[in-house]
Amino acid sequence: MTLADLVAGIIFLALNAYALLGGADFGGGVWDLLATGPRKERQREVIAEAIGPVWEANHVWLILALVLLFTCFPPAFARLGTLLHIPLSLVLFGIVLRGSAFTFWRYGGGGHGDPGQRHWGVVFAVASLITPLLLGTTVGAIASGGLADRGAGTGGAFYAAYVAPWLNPFALSVGVFALVAFAFLAAVYLTVEVEEPELREDFRRRALASGVALFGVALSALLLSPAAVRGALVFASWAVPLHLLTGAAAVTALAALCYRHWRLARAAAAVQVSLILWGWALSQRPYILPPDLTVAAAAGPPATLRLALAALVLGAVVLLPSLYYLFRVFKAGERPSLE
Amino acid sequence: MSDLLAARSQMGISLAFHIVFAVIGIAMPLMMVIAERRWQVTGHDIYLDLAKRWAKGTATLFAVGAVSGTVLSFELGLLWPRFMEFAGPIIGMPFSLEGFAFFTEAIFLGIYLYGWDRISPRAHLWAGVGVAVSGAASGIFVVIANAWMNAPAGFELVDGRAVNVDPIAAMGNAAAVSQTIHMTLAAYAATGFAVAGIHALLLLRDPANAFHRRALQIALIVGAPAAVLQPLSGDLSARHIAVHQPVKLAAAEAAFATQAGAPLTLGGWPDVDARATRFAVEIPYALSLLAFHDPHAVVKGLDAVPRDDWPNVPAVHLSFQLMVVLGTYLAVVSLWVGWLAWRRRDLAHNRWLMRAVAFATPMGFIAVEAGWMVTELGRQPWVIYGVLRTSDAVTPMPGLVVPFLAFTLLYCFLGVIVVWLLYRQILQSPTMPEWRGFYMPAKGRGTGKEEGA
Ligand code: HDD
Ligand code: HEM
Ligand code: HEM
Numbered sequence: 001m002t003l004a005d006l007v008a009g010i011i012f013l014a015l016n017a018y019a020l021l022g023g024a025d026f027g028g029g030v031w032d033l034l035a036t037g038p039r040k041e042r043q044r045e046v047i048a049e050a051i052g053p054v055w056e057a058n059h060v061w062l063i064l065a066l067v068l069l070f071t072c073f074p075p076a077f078a079r080l081g082t083l084l085h086i087p088l089s090l091v092l093f094g095i096v097l098r099g100s101a102f103t104f105w106r107y108g109g110g111g112h113g114d115p116g117q118r119h120w121g122v123v124f125a126v127a128s129l130i131t132p133l134l135l136g137t138t139v140g141a142i143a144s145g146g147l148a149d150r151g152a153g154t155g156g157a158f159y160a161a162y163v164a165p166w167l168n169p170f171a172l173s174v175g176v177f178a179l180v181a182f183a184f185l186a187a188v189y190l191t192v193e194v195e196e197p198e199l200r201e202d203f204r205r206r207a208l209a210s211g212v213a214l215f216g217v218a219l220s221a222l223l224l225s226p227a228a229v230r231g232a233l234v235f236a237s238w239a240v241p242l243h244l245l246t247g248a249a250a251v252t253a254l255a256a257l258c259y260r261h262w263r264l265a266r267a268a269a270a271v272q273v274s275l276i277l278w279g280w281a282l283s284q285r286p287y288i289l290p291p292d293l294t295v296a297a298a299a300g301p302p303a304t305l306r307l308a309l310a311a312l313v314l315g316a317v318v319l320l321p322s323l324y325y326l327f328r329v330f331k332a333g334e335r336p337s338l339e
Numbered sequence: 340m341s342d343l344l345a346a347r348s349q350m351g352i353s354l355a356f357h358i359v360f361a362v363i364g365i366a367m368p369l370m371m372v373i374a375e376r377r378w379q380v381t382g383h384d385i386y387l388d389l390a391k392r393w394a395k396g397t398a399t400l401f402a403v404g405a406v407s408g409t410v411l412s413f414e415l416g417l418l419w420p421r422f423m424e425f426a427g428p429i430i431g432m433p434f435s436l437e438g439f440a441f442f443t444e445a446i447f448l449g450i451y452l453y454g455w456d457r458i459s460p461r462a463h464l465w466a467g468v469g470v471a472v473s474g475a476a477s478g479i480f481v482v483i484a485n486a487w488m489n490a491p492a493g494f495e496l497v498d499g500r501a502v503n504v505d506p507i508a509a510m511g512n513a514a515a516v517s518q519t520i521h522m523t524l525a526a527y528a529a530t531g532f533a534v535a536g537i538h539a540l541l542l543l544r545d546p547a548n549a550f551h552r553r554a555l556q557i558a559l560i561v562g563a564p565a566a567v568l569q570p571l572s573g574d575l576s577a578r579h580i581a582v583h584q585p586v587k588l589a590a591a592e593a594a595f596a597t598q599a600g601a602p603l604t605l606g607g608w609p610d611v612d613a614r615a616t617r618f619a620v621e622i623p624y625a626l627s628l629l630a631f632h633d634p635h636a637v638v639k640g641l642d643a644v645p646r647d648d649w650p651n652v653p654a655v656h657l658s659f660q661l662m663v664v665l666g667t668y669l670a671v672v673s674l675w676v677g678w679l680a681w682r683r684r685d686l687a688h689n690r691w692l693m694r695a696v697a698f699a700t701p702m703g704f705i706a707v708e709a710g711w712m713v714t715e716l717g718r719q720p721w722v723i724y725g726v727l728r729t730s731d732a733v734t735p736m737p738g739l740v741v742p743f744l745a746f747t748l749l750y751c752f753l754g755v756i757v758v759w760l761l762y763r764q765i766l767q768s769p770t771m772p773e774w775r776g777f778y779m780p781a782k783g784r785g786t787g788k789e790e791g792a
Binding site: 052053054056057059060062063064066067068070071072074075077078079080081082085088089091092093095096097098099100102103104107158162300301303304307308311312314315318319322323325326329330 | 395398399401402403405406407408409410412413415416417418420421423424425426427428429431432434435436437438439441442443445446447448449450452453454457458469504505506507734735736737742745746749753756760
């Protein structure tokens with residue numbers, strides 16, 4: 001394992017954290033949009049309370065992955081920015097609208113129940129739906145190996161270079177997959193966080209439904225995938241054990257939900273989604289951008305990589321205790337009260 | 340509109356939008372922490388109320404700052420992929436450190452905003468300190484990256500490729516010190532005066548309102564010292580660019596000809612074709628004196644480089660003049676405040692002072708925007724001064740006018756909403772009956788000397 005592999009692995013870890021934490025914040029927005037039944041308002045309330053203190057911190061995982069990418073693998077960053085300009089710009093629109101609408105909704109003058117503020121809640125929820133879809137689509141574009149360096153183009157070439165890589169059934173199916181996965185994570189986490197039993201049952205039903213749906217979308221993404229991707233996902237030496245583990249995690253999550261072992265369900269769901277992500281990473285090794293840009297070829301000078309690694313270690317020393325504190329204050333089952 | 344122009348405009352709009360929130364995100368936490376600390380020391384609940392109200396406004400602004408900053412990080416790749424491909428390994432380091440600063444900032448902000456009754460008052464205050472420190476740190480790191488674009492260092496150029504990359508040396512570039520000092524001071528001066536100005540406006544109606552009196556005091560403790568130091572730090576910046584970025588200084592001063600004993604040009608309109616500045620007042624020898632501390636020093640003019648390498652001279656010159664005028668005004672008002680505070684006068688009842696402070700509300704922010712126009716427009720046509728041209732850095736993606744217009748509309752929309760929300764929040768404060776009659780004891784009133792600012 002080279003230095004570049006190590007750094008690439010760490011970047012992927014940051015993305016993994018973003019999917020588990022930031023992804024669930026998007027998923028919360030999806031359930032806000034789909035809130036129904038007699039406890040509709042209460043559902044929205046607990047979702048907002050769960051997201052409020054943590055979403056900005058969770059969001060930084062994406063920034064961290066991004067800055068590490070352009071520091072350590074600049075050609076990959078440059079190519080992503082060029083060829084995925086359109087979907088990434090749309091993702092940015094979604095991120096901006098989601099974040100600002102959420103705060104306008106929660107902090108915009110009047111009380112939380114203020115009906116005049118609800119339109120911000122709607123913007124927040126719709127942006128939470130669209131952003132993961134587009135984010136997943138860009139992942140699909142990368143995984144499918146559509147981002148070869150074909151140079152600039154206009155007219156028909158414009159479509160081939162800037163649109164076709166992401167506007168295709170496989171990439172879109174990965175987008176749907178991301179959306180469902182984030183919604184699943186959010187519902188599972190919420191079963192741990194809410195205290196009222198009826199609400200918990202609401203989210204349990206949602207978790208079960210989205211967990212089952214996840215099987216379906218995963219399967220359709222696999223069927224739609226280009227042959228090379230499917231080959232790696234099915235026939236590589238690591239493929240079978242990984243699929244078995246993922247399947248075991250998925251079954252555990254659903255079973256735990258059935259038997260109301262909330263914390264076990266949360267852990268299993270997180271493992272399940274992480275394993276799927278790592279399956280993607282392994283399937284495209286040694287390429288950072290298939291079909292032609294390898295991790296080694298994209299890596300910056302060793303001096304930069306070493307310093308980035310040092311900065312990561314140093315940063316982790318500050319970051320991990322702070323993160324632990326944040327989640328202990330807001331996410332521990334029994335609320336700590338130091339007063 | 341050419342793609343290059345669209346890309347430049349989109350970048351400029353995004354940065355100009357973000358900087359407003361970034362500046363607030365650097366200075367507001369400090370003011371909240373001071374208010375909260377005073378509450379803990381004095382036991383007066385009015386300070387707690389103040390800290391909470393400021394925190395509420397900051398929460399909204401911070402979220403907009405975070406999302407607009409995210410847009411910027413992506414835009415570096417969406418608009419300038421070739422710049423990032425070159426610069427990433429050299430100058431990615433401060434961006435990565437900035438990433439960690441964002442993390443601690445966002446974590447402690449979450450704890451600060453939502454943790455009022457979840458953690459002990461001491462822990463809460465420390466969370467606020469964490470936000471203030473990491474906010475300042477993120478600003479410093481990103482300005483170091485910008486300073487490197489102005490004074491590139493830490494690599495060697497061989498056949499258009501960077502070799503012997505040394506990220507530490509890149510961070511220690513020649514512009515870093517002057518720019519980070521000037522920017523950090525700017526954040527405190529601009530936010531301090533904006534907040535002080537709003538409360539001064541409300542005090543003009545109701546000078547005995549204890550709530551606004553204390554808010555004014557804290558805002559001035561943060562803003563006034565920074566505003567006094569700002570011209571000194573500006574002098575440091577000017578002397579730096581005189582040596583390292585002579586074209587930028589020449590454009591800022593509208594100095595077309597290289598000369599010894601150069602005069603300082605005040606006002607005027609630079610006529611680029613005629614290579615002369617009309618309607619300007621000139622102070623003999625002053626530019627040489629300011630830039631090199633020697634009245635006979637040679638100051639390079641625009642004629643030192645080919646015409647194609649000139650930035651937009653009128654824009655840079657006017658922005659520079661604007662910044663200096665506003666900076667002088669803020670410094671004078673600050674000295675006035677300091678003098679009255681030293682004499683233990685009641686600031687809030689001094690109507691002329693309150694008018695002057697209220698008038699200054701937007702000035703710091705305008706100066707910040709103007710200063711950045713000097714820095715960024717003055718660097719053109721280079722994105723990395725002397726190394727990479729902006730036109731060579733832009734993405735090959737066509738049709739950039741579409742995202743430019745889309746993001747501009749989005750920012751206009753967000754800007755209007757943010758202003759409206761803050762306006763509503765400020766409107767709510769002066770009618771608070773609970774603090775109306777609460778009179779402040781004469782001692783410890785309106786001085787700028789207590790507690791570290
Ligand atoms: C409150 C804001 C504020 C105020 C009052 C001033 N400035 Fe400023 N100035 C900035 C805010 C600013 C800035 C926005 O923060 C800049 C842009 C880049 C930077 O580092 O600082 C800047 C840049 C900047 C530069 C260009 C530096 C570079 O490109 O490296 C110079 C020469 C000055 N300033 C000089 C001055 C002088 C002589 C002032 C005297 C009153 C002054 N500034 C007041
Ligand atoms: C937040 C305060 C800032 C403002 C208001 C600002 C303003 C601007 C403006 C107006 C432009 C367009 C210039 C032109 O093309 O004529 C620009 C370009 C640019 N800025 Fe800044 N800037 C700021 C800070 C920064 C920082 C901290 C960085 C980087 C680390 C940066 C990186 C760039 C880049 C890469 C470009 C595009 C290339 C170029 O036009 O030179 N800017 N900025
Ligand atoms: C190219 C230039 C820039 C980039 C890429 C950038 C990037 C970002 C990002 C990604 C965030 C969000 C962090 C979060 O989620 O909490 C952010 C916020 C912030 N940025 Fe920038 N930024 C730039 C310019 C600046 C400048 C010039 C300053 C100040 C001098 C600054 C100071 C801050 C601060 C203090 C925050 C904290 C959030 C807030 O208070 O609103 N940034 N920036």
